[in-house]
Amino acid sequence: xxxxxxxxxxxxxxxxxxxxxLELATIPPYMIxxxxxxxxxxxxxxxxxxxVMIEEMLHLALVANVLNAVGGAPHLGPDSIPEFPLQMNFxxxxxxxxxxxxxxxxxxxxxxSTFMKIELxxxxxxxxxxxxxAINVPGLTIGEFYNKIRxxxxxxxxxxxxxxxxxxxxxxIDKDYYWSGxxxxxxxxxxDSALSALETVIAQGEGAWPKGKGPEATGFxxxxxxxxxxxxxxxxxxxxxxxxDDPAFPPTGDPMAIDFAAAYPIVTNPxxxxxxxxxxxxxxxxxxxxxxxxxxxxxxxxxxxxxKSLYTAIMNGMHSLTxxxxxxxxxxxxxxxxxxxxxxxxxxxPDQ
Numbered sequence: 001x002x003x004x005x006x007x008x009x010x011x012x013x014x015x016x017x018x019x020x021x022l023e024l025a026t027i028p029p030y031m032i033x034x035x036x037x038x039x040x041x042x043x044x045x046x047x048x049x050x051x052v053m054i055e056e057m058l059h060l061a062l063v064a065n066v067l068n069a070v071g072g073a074p075h076l077g078p079d080s081i082p083e084f085p086l087q088m089n090f091x092x093x094x095x096x097x098x099x100x101x102x103x104x105x106x107x108x109x110x111x112x113s114t115f116m117k118i119e120l121x122x123x124x125x126x127x128x129x130x131x132x133x134a135i136n137v138p139g140l141t142i143g144e145f146y147n148k149i150r151x152x153x154x155x156x157x158x159x160x161x162x163x164x165x166x167x168x169x170x171x172x173i174d175k176d177y178y179w180s181g182x183x184x185x186x187x188x189x190x191x192d193s194a195l196s197a198l199e200t201v202i203a204q205g206e207g208a209w210p211k212g213k214g215p216e217a218t219g220f221x222x223x224x225x226x227x228x229x230x231x232x233x234x235x236x237x238x239x240x241x242x243x244x245d246d247p248a249f250p251p252t253g254d255p256m257a258i259d260f261a262a263a264y265p266i267v268t269n270p271x272x273x274x275x276x277x278x279x280x281x282x283x284x285x286x287x288x289x290x291x292x293x294x295x296x297x298x299x300x301x302x303x304x305x306x307x308k309s310l311y312t313a314i315m316n317g318m319h320s321l322t323x324x325x326x327x328x329x330x331x332x333x334x335x336x337x338x339x340x341x342x343x344x345x346x347x348x349x350p351d352q
Contacts, residue, residue, distance in 0.1 A: 005159050009070070012152050016067040019149065020074055022142065023060040023201075025082040026118060027053060028345045029102055029111070032266070035325050036106040036342075041262030045107070048231040052119075055204045055228070058183050061173045061310070062197040064303040068171040069188035070153075070164055074303040076296050078347040084269045104270070104342060107263040112236045118142070119205060119228040146202050150195055157191040165190055170305060177307040204228065264329040266342040274333070281331055281341040288324045289348035291317060296347070
C-alpha cells in the first residue's frame with residue numbers, strides 16, 4: 001500500500017505541475033490577441049478575452065494551492081514557461097486532437113478558433129461545425145484532464161488522507177493576496193477544499209454550459225458566467241447566445257460587432273533574433289522580456305511561500321507589460337513593413 005500510495009502521489013504531483021504550465025501557457029496568446037485590438041473597435045470581444053485571461057490567472061493560483069496542499073512545490077522557470085508556437089503535450093503524447101499550434105498572433109478568426117480548441121468543453125453532446133477546422137475529439141480535453149486529477153486526489157485521500165495533505169498553510173495564496181473579478185481564491189487544506197478549487201477551474205473553463213443536459217450555467221445571459229469556450233464562440237460567430245440556444249451549436253442571439261481588420265498587423269510567433277540589435281523593437285522587446293522574467297520569478301515566489309509577491313507581480317509586472325507591448329505593435333519590422341512588432345515572452349535573466 002505504501003509503495004502504491006507513493007507512486008500515485010508522484011503522478012498527482014506531476015499532473016498538477018502540468019496543469020500549472022497549461023494554465024500559464026494560455027495567458028500570453030490571450031494577452032497578445034487582446035492587446036492587438038485597436039480600441040474602440042471590438043470592445044465587447046476585448047472584454048470577453050480579458051475576462052478569460054483574468055480567470056486563467058486565478059486558475060494558476062488555485063492549482064498552485066492544490067499542489068502546495070499535497071506537499072508539492074510549484075515551479076515557474078526557464079524550463080517551464082511556454083515557447084511559441086506551442087504544441088500541447090501530456091506525458092509526451094499529443095493531447096489527442098490537440099495536434100495544432102498555439103500561436104502568439106493578432107486578434108483574428110484564426111486566433112479565436114484556436115482559443116476555442118483549447119477551451120473545448122469536456123463532454124459536448126454534439127460538435128459545432130466551424131468554418132476553419134473540424135473538431136473530432138476521441139480522447140482527452142482539458143476538462144477531462146482536471147477530472148482525472150480530482151479522481152486521483154479522491155483515491156489518494158481514501159488511501160491515506162494524513163499523508164496526502166501535508167503542505168504548510170503558510171504556502172497558500174488566500175484572499176489577502178489575490179483578488180479580482182475572476183472569482184474567489186480557495187485555500188486548500190483537505191479534500192473538500194481541493195475539489196472546490198478544481199471545480200472552479202473546470203466550471204469557468206470547460207464545464208459551464210449555457211443550456212443542455214444538467215443544470216444550465218449560473219447566471220446565463222451574463223457572458224462572464226459562461227465557460228471560456230462559449231465566450232470565444234460568441235466572438236467567432238459575431239453574436240450572443242440566447243437562452244433557448246443549443247450549446248452544441250453556434251449562438252443565434254443579438255449580433256456582436258466584430259472587425260478582425262481592426263487589429264495591429266503583428267508578426268506571428270516572433271523570436272528575439274527578428275529584431276536587430278540596437279533597434280527600437282529590440283530594446284522594447286528586451287524590456288518586455290526582463291519585466292516578464294521578473295514577473296515569473298515573483299509568481300514563483302508567491303506560489304512557494306511568499307504570497308505577498310503576487311501583488312507585486314500583478315500590479316508592477318502585468319501592468320508594466322501592456323504599454324511596452326502596445327508600443328511594439330505600432331512599429332513596423334525593418335525586414336517586413338507590412339507587419340509590426342510583438343513581444344516574444346522569452347526568459348531574459350541577466351544574472352544567469
